[in-house]
Amino acid sequence: MSFTGKYQLESQENFESFMKAIGLPDELIQKGKDIKSLSEIEENGDNFKVTVTTGTKVLVNTFIVGQEADLETVTGEKIKAVVKREGNKLMVSLKGIESVTELVDANTIVNTMTLGGIVYKRISKRV
Numbered sequence: 001m002s003f004t005g006k007y008q009l010e011s012q013e014n015f016e017s018f019m020k021a022i023g024l025p026d027e028l029i030q031k032g033k034d035i036k037s038l039s040e041i042e043e044n045g046d047n048f049k050v051t052v053t054t055g056t057k058v059l060v061n062t063f064i065v066g067q068e069a070d071l072e073t074v075t076g077e078k079i080k081a082v083v084k085r086e087g088n089k090l091m092v093s094l095k096g097i098e099s100v101t102e103l104v105d106a107n108t109i110v111n112t113m114t115l116g117g118i119v120y121k122r123i124s125k126r127v
Contacts, residue, residue: 002043003101004041004043005127006038006039006040007039007041007109007124007125008036008038008125008127009036009038009039009124010125011122012122013120014121015032015033017118017120018115018119019032019120021115022074031055032055037054037124038052038053038127039051039052039053039109039124040052040053046065046066047063048062048064048065048083048090049062059072059074060072063083065085065090066082066084068081068082069081069082069083071094077095088102088104089103097115098113098115099111099113099114109124109126110122
């Protein structure tokens with residue numbers, strides 16, 4: 001299955017506690033909790049471009065699976081990391097945050113981020 005497509009955020013669990021744990025200010029957490037982000041993924045072999053639009057903020061990450069890349073985090077920080085792929089899962093570790101993005105079926109992506117025992121889950125559907 002290909003990740004390529006546009007996905008609208010359907011639901012999320014533990015948004016506020018996770019965003020506090022990574023150091024996002026309360027005013028940004030309150031602004032962001034009700035915004036439905038749109039993710040666009042372009043996959044070409046091992047080359048990926050992921051664009052996430054949340055309100056007026058646009059985050060773009062490009063990477064090649066298995067190679068080090070500069071990835072921007074939710075807080076805007078750039079971190080060198082290697083994205084790995086196992087089947088329909090993309091996995092990366094960013095500054096103690098373990099992120100797994102799984103294509104669970106042709107229309108659903110689940111992104112799970114874990115930091116110090118706090119698990120944040122986002123479920124997005126293809127549009």
